[in-house]
Amino acid sequence: MVMRGRIAAASLFALVLGGAGAPTDPWRDLNHDGKRDVYEDYRQPIDRRVEDLLAQMTLEEKAGMLLHASLPTPGSTIGFSGRTYDAVAAKTLIDQRHISSFITRLVVSPAELATQNNAIQRLAEASRLGIPATISTDPRHHFQATLGASTTGGGFSLWPDTLGFAALGDAETVRRFGDIARIEYRAVGIHMALSPQADLATEPRWPRFAATFGSDPVTVSRLAGAYVEGFQQGRHGVTKDGVATVVKHWVGYGAQPKGFDGHNHYGRHAPLTQAAFDQHVRAFDDALAAHSAGVMPTYVIVQGPTIAGKAIEPVAAGFNKQILTGLLRGEKAYRGLILSDWSITRDCPQACIAPDAAHPQTPASIGTPWGMEEADVTTRFVKGLEAGIDQFGGADDPAPLVAAARAGRIRPVRLDEAVRQVLRLKFALGLFDNPYVDADAATNIVGNALHQAKADAVQRASQVLLRNENALLPVAAGKRVWLHGVAAAAARAAGFTVVDDPAAAEFALIRTATPFETLHPHHFFGSRQHEGRLDFRPEDADVKAIARAAAHVPTIVAVEMDRPAILTAIEPMTKAMLVTFGASDAAVLDVISGRAVARGRLPFALPRSMADVERQSPDLPDDGPDPAYPRGVGIMLPVRSHH
Known part of the structure; x- marks a missing residue:
């Protein structure tokens, strides 16, 4: 069991029971000054802790807080290889770039993953202010796996893809899944799920169909809300034992012509009618009502609808103030974290626009700055921040943000607003009080026989x-x-x-x-x-x-x-x-x-x-000619008795 400061890493069983067996005074001297600061005091309200820590942060530390990087592995800066993190590279990100939010892409045993995540927390605890790492993941509990979007393996219980839950249409089943996934994630030191997809699947050729809840906006909304509820432990925001959800991709992503996906230069546009756009927005309603901790904007440039009577600016949602500040923060009254999808501030070079056999696109040439291709990196950060982004996914260099702030291009109040969002979530998750997990316990928790039996039942019923x-x-x-x-x-x-x-x-x-x-x-x-x-x-x-x-x-x-x-x-x-x-x-x-x-x-x-x-129209659900099988069909057989 890992021991740091004055607290032992509790097993997740204790965590699930509300901290049973935890020390009575879990003080950790995170800034190493020998006294209990307000932000180190678990007895203080979260807002007071946030303000105390914010007041101690430098500009560089604030800028680092706005980046959500990849945990590097040997030979891969974005973590696509190996069985361990690259400790030297991770230490650089934490100590020199002041980054404390990371996606993990390791696929190893539960005990190994827990051990590796604990090692990242030790590096974070040793930094100047001891700000714990928030570790996120793409979905890990389903059959479908696409490098860079989802994964499978690593011992997690194996459930149908979310379309399977949509086929059942039962919110309670989704909540139970979310609760089990929450337990398994927290057991290995993962705190944030970059899911669910509340995208309305309206174009049948779209590659990301399987990760949605289907084509009916009411069903998508209801089940995405249940997903949030299961992962976060309720409808009032994430608890200290919960996993923060990041519902995505706000909004219109499932309407891509020919199904060409917005990760790609050739799929960067999504034309929608106003009526269709309203249905895509409707699909997010219950995930927002359930207070999803995060929202991830879509990559695509939405074309056609208006917001508050004005045509939408032809830039991707991550740069679009109408979609984020106007519609999401304003009309929908959303108050959580807005985390951009990955690499929106990066350039899209020729190998990104038109790769060929001699020059295929590699991770080094992935960029998704749709609508802002001609802008420089600093301008993209400024544009995104002013649009409403609180944190930039897939970014690991805070220098452009620091430069923009020093040049007066970023309002200090806006910078602090974004930092507060990131910090508040870390406090809500209990990470400042104990970010460590019991690697031995993870082996018994993740993918255990009871969890898999429940998953198996859903594989059959769905x-x-x-x-x-x-x-x-x-x-x-x-x-x-x-x-x-x-x-x-x-x-x-x-x-x-x-x-x-x-x-x-x-x-x-x-x-x-x-x-x-x-x-x-x-x-x-x-x-x-x-x-x-x-x-x-x-x-x-x-x-x-x-x-x-x-x-x-x-x-x-x-x-x-x-x-x-x-x-x-x-x-x-x-x-x-x-x-x-x-x-x-x-x-x-x-x-x-x-x-x-x-x-x-x-x-x-x-x-x-x-x-x-x-x-058919790519933006409207099931609107083509008379289908071979309409939505909602299915033959029910009686259960055979076995004696």
Whole structure:
């Protein structure tokens, strides 16, 4: 157990119980002066502690507070490699650049992650004012993983993607998930979730569809609010045992033409009608009402709507005073932290605008200053701060902010407002009193059997049964099955006999996924994102497998949908069809055998053809021609009894 100052790192079990077993006087002499300052005194109100610390900070320390950097690993300044942090580089960020907010991208065991995060807190405690680090993460509890946007692994309990929760539509299930994720994050020393996505998913080709709650603004709002409530421990702001949520991406992100994503230069615009924009705003309502600790603005330049009767300035939301100060702070009365998405102050060089095979886009050439491409870095910081940004994601050099402040380009009152937002959240999370965790306890907490059992139940229930011709499902155990895309061991464990030839089978089970294309192979994100087509075609390997099976036996197809799939080509070859949003083979087999019931309903409509996708408006939910399956459909089967 780590010991620093006068406090031992409590296990998370004690933390969850409200600090049971904690020392009665958790004073830590953070500025090393031998006396208890107001900001070091847990008995003082948070606002008094904030003001005391703010008064002791230099301009350079304040500027560092406005940056949310990446915890570096050996060989990667943004933490994409290795099993440990780069301690020397981290010490430079903390001591010399005065940064105390970081995203972690380590994927290691819970004990290792807890140990590494404790090491960062020791570096922070040794700094001049001992300001603890706030450590954030992209989502870690789901199946989908896209480098730079989400991850999987590291021992966390594994749940469906958020579309799976949308398929169930049950706010209490989302709250329970949030509570478990909160416990697991805090066990390893993570304090901030860069989630949920309250983006309204209106363009079917958009790569980030899977991380949303679907296409209905009322459902998205309700479930995103429940997510905040679960992570933060209630609807009144984050508690000291909670995890701060950063709801994103304010606002209009899911309306990208052709689905081209705003991380990329080619996806920087989002045209919306006023009526559509209002629906995208509506999707955020309950996350804001639940007092999400943070809000992250979208990358994209919103085009078309007006705010307070005026056309929106053609700059990304992170630079847009109308969207942040006018709409979010003003009309929506939001009072929490506004954290920019990553790299909005960085340049977008030629390798960012138009990379090619000889010059692909690397992390070094990622920049997203949409609408401010011609401005210098300092001007971007000033513009963002005045628009309403409190902290800049993916930035690790405070020099432009310091220079702008010294030149009178940043109002001191605005600088202090932003610093207060960051500090207030650290105090609310209890980090000044004890930022350390018990690495040994993390092993028993993260992904434990009880947590995973609850996750497994949601993997099963969130599946959507679209087709069940001649009551093929449930299938009795003992039958012979031909598999494609399913582990044979899982089928055997479910009681089926696996055969190598569909002609020898009694039924076939095939797992596939929404088709996609890699249309931008040289862009960092474009090369990793699923873009383009949604339709199955005869030349696809999975379609060939379906055709082979269907020629001999009744065929069950389970389609993993990270985006709405067009099923027209494969549906006539199937007798039963499931939709999954992150489910293990065991979870799918339990539904097929009747041990579990698929209770999900489609959280979006499924189009009939790519021509229909082209005819719809990217900014409106499910507005295309008559769909193959409308939002909300799903067949419910009774539970089979087992004696």
